[in-house]
Amino acid sequence: MAAPSMGGVSLPRGNGQTVRLPRGASLTDLAERINAQPAALVTALFHLGEMVTATQSVNDETLQLLGAEIGWVIQVVSPEDEDRELLETFDLTFGDEEGDEEDWSSRPPVVTVMGHVDHGKTKLLDAIRDANVVAREAGGITQHIGAYQVVTELEGLERPITFIDTPGHESFTAMRARGAKVTDIVVLVVAADDGVMPQTVEALNHAQAADVPIVVAVNKVDKEGANPAKIRQQLTEYGLVAEEYGGETMFVDVSAITRQGIDDLLAAILLTADASLDLRANTEQDPQGVVIEGKLDKGRGPVATVLVQRGTLRQGDSIVAGDAYGRVRSLLDEHGNKLKEALPARPVQVVGLTSVPRAGDTFLVVEEDRVARQIADRRQARIRNAQNASMRKRISLEDLDAALKETRQLNLIIKGDNSGTVEALEEALMKIEVDDEIALRVIHRGVGGITKSDIDLALADDVIVLGFNVRAEGQATELANREGVDVRYYTVIYQAIDEIEAALKGMLKPIYEEIQLGTAEVREVFRVPKIGNVAGSLVRSGTIVRNSKARLIRDGAVVADNLSVESLRRFKDDATEVREGYECGIGLGSFNDIKVDDVIETFEMREKPRD
Numbered sequence: 001m002a003a004p005s006m007g008g009v010s011l012p013r014g015n016g017q018t019v020r021l022p023r024g025a026s027l028t029d030l031a032e033r034i035n036a037q038p039a040a041l042v043t044a045l046f047h048l049g050e051m052v053t054a055t056q057s058v059n060d061e062t063l064q065l066l067g068a069e070i071g072w073v074i075q076v077v078s079p080e081d082e083d084r085e086l087l088e089t090f091d092l093t094f095g096d097e098e099g100d101e102e103d104w105s106s107r108p109p110v111v112t113v114m115g116h117v118d119h120g121k122t123k124l125l126d127a128i129r130d131a132n133v134v135a136r137e138a139g140g141i142t143q144h145i146g147a148y149q150v151v152t153e154l155e156g157l158e159r160p161i162t163f164i165d166t167p168g169h170e171s172f173t174a175m176r177a178r179g180a181k182v183t184d185i186v187v188l189v190v191a192a193d194d195g196v197m198p199q200t201v202e203a204l205n206h207a208q209a210a211d212v213p214i215v216v217a218v219n220k221v222d223k224e225g226a227n228p229a230k231i232r233q234q235l236t237e238y239g240l241v242a243e244e245y246g247g248e249t250m251f252v253d254v255s256a257i258t259r260q261g262i263d264d265l266l267a268a269i270l271l272t273a274d275a276s277l278d279l280r281a282n283t284e285q286d287p288q289g290v291v292i293e294g295k296l297d298k299g300r301g302p303v304a305t306v307l308v309q310r311g312t313l314r315q316g317d318s319i320v321a322g323d324a325y326g327r328v329r330s331l332l333d334e335h336g337n338k339l340k341e342a343l344p345a346r347p348v349q350v351v352g353l354t355s356v357p358r359a360g361d362t363f364l365v366v367e368e369d370r371v372a373r374q375i376a377d378r379r380q381a382r383i384r385n386a387q388n389a390s391m392r393k394r395i396s397l398e399d400l401d402a403a404l405k406e407t408r409q410l411n412l413i414i415k416g417d418n419s420g421t422v423e424a425l426e427e428a429l430m431k432i433e434v435d436d437e438i439a440l441r442v443i444h445r446g447v448g449g450i451t452k453s454d455i456d457l458a459l460a461d462d463v464i465v466l467g468f469n470v471r472a473e474g475q476a477t478e479l480a481n482r483e484g485v486d487v488r489y490y491t492v493i494y495q496a497i498d499e500i501e502a503a504l505k506g507m508l509k510p511i512y513e514e515i516q517l518g519t520a521e522v523r524e525v526f527r528v529p530k531i532g533n534v535a536g537s538l539v540r541s542g543t544i545v546r547n548s549k550a551r552l553i554r555d556g557a558v559v560a561d562n563l564s565v566e567s568l569r570r571f572k573d574d575a576t577e578v579r580e581g582y583e584c585g586i587g588l589g590s591f592n593d594i595k596v597d598d599v600i601e602t603f604e605m606r607e608k609p610r611d
């Protein structure tokens, strides 16, 4: 079959062969894999009605459509798929409990605290930490290691609860987006003197999307003007109906300052876990879990706080956590005590890794150090590749100029916490006047967090996404990071205006001015084999600089422009520059029409700052 010819460039036909591409690949990536010219693929796609640049990330369907057109089956692989396949090559899987459910042991619930800014998440986590009966006995000082476990008494039984100590739903959703389901129960903190706020709603949306039960902590009940009943009533609108009103959600009035209600809150967490979750884990299998936090400790090297999800983690285990690996040298709890082993739902600091893993990375214990290292190496390579790819694709405020050369248009997506601010921001932005050359276009606007579909839109069109008082959802953040989409957050309008104005200014085509460098008079013309004619010249003014631009003047008229000083010699030696009054040999590349008495004028183009 003849190769299809698009715009005069032929494309290699795949004849039904399969080519694998990472999600979000560009036409350049595809071109590399199938040995084609990126430009030919751009043209081919253009004929199919899609206009993209060679380095822009292309969505799955478009890649497949293009593939079908040129005879390739394109298999788009997500990073998660890739990792799953990587583990499979070592006969490993992450995430599944092994064995018979009957043999599993019950495990403590893992809780994340979420809520609006300043509603008291941090204070509440502190108060809970101090309520720990075991710590109280030990009189120990707890350290912040990203997660901790407290033991509380319920109906005469001592029962542990694990708290993720990084409040806020960013880490919650970031972990969820990376496939690490960590949280069993969300404690939604609402300040009784303030009520339900945008981030309260956001947090509860995240929890509901993840199908995680919620316990509401109505905080700051010690404050004057606290109205806990109003919180209960407000939240019914969002499907959280208090038990006392006939619903299923437990509401507990607390004060993180006076510690009122903390024990009730812990009890409510356990009761909710018992009522709606059957939390069990296999303690016998190879341990697996999630990295909660990683840091580099001066004395101990890389330290990761991990949460064991199944199996029992022990000192001496060979572990791979994200792209870090190593042998577990020691296990420490949140009081700094050494542990021999860590059971499911136990947060524990692991010392002994070769590098610092990222929060949300999964960890696995493997049979041999060698396997851990190989997995880590492969992951490192993949991260590097992805970074390189996104560097290529990245369009940011800083280097928009190159990316938007043709269109000279800055596209924006504006998301905000309410329609008033979104409109106000758009209006203010549209008033920015920089230059007629450049257009500012808002291609999408809306109320709410930045979603994956916003990022998809941004990808298709080289866009900057502005979040005004809102954040990107986990999946959106992940996609934006992976694809290098520029997402900016603002809380004040003028700051957004300043930055966008600066971006637009940066997009202006630079103005260049010609700077004279020097002139030389041709005294003699030498014919040099392989090089061509060389002008034996005397520098009349300034300096002749190698590689500078040049024009040739004969009898006062410009004979040739667009030349450059391709070779410059003083006697037999190469020179980078030759000053006024000296003789030199100047070669003008393939330009050979040089005559005695011609004048070579040299100059450079320098960017002129705009005011």
Ligand SMILES: Nc1nc2c(ncn2[C@@H]2O[C@H](COP(=O)(O)OP(=O)(O)OP(=O)(O)O)[C@@H](O)[C@H]2O)c(=O)[nH]1
Binding pocket: 115, 116, 117, 118, 119, 120, 121, 122, 123, 124, 167, 219, 220, 221, 222, 223, 254, 255, 256, 257, 258
């Ligand atoms: N009176 C009173 N003040 C509280 C209570 N809980 C928290 N606060 C105060 O509320 C403010 C915010 O508390 P934080 O714990 O920092 O709130 P947060 O939700 O963690 O805030 P961000 O981390 O900024 O989102 C602090 O000044 C606390 O002292 C409470 O129960 N009663």
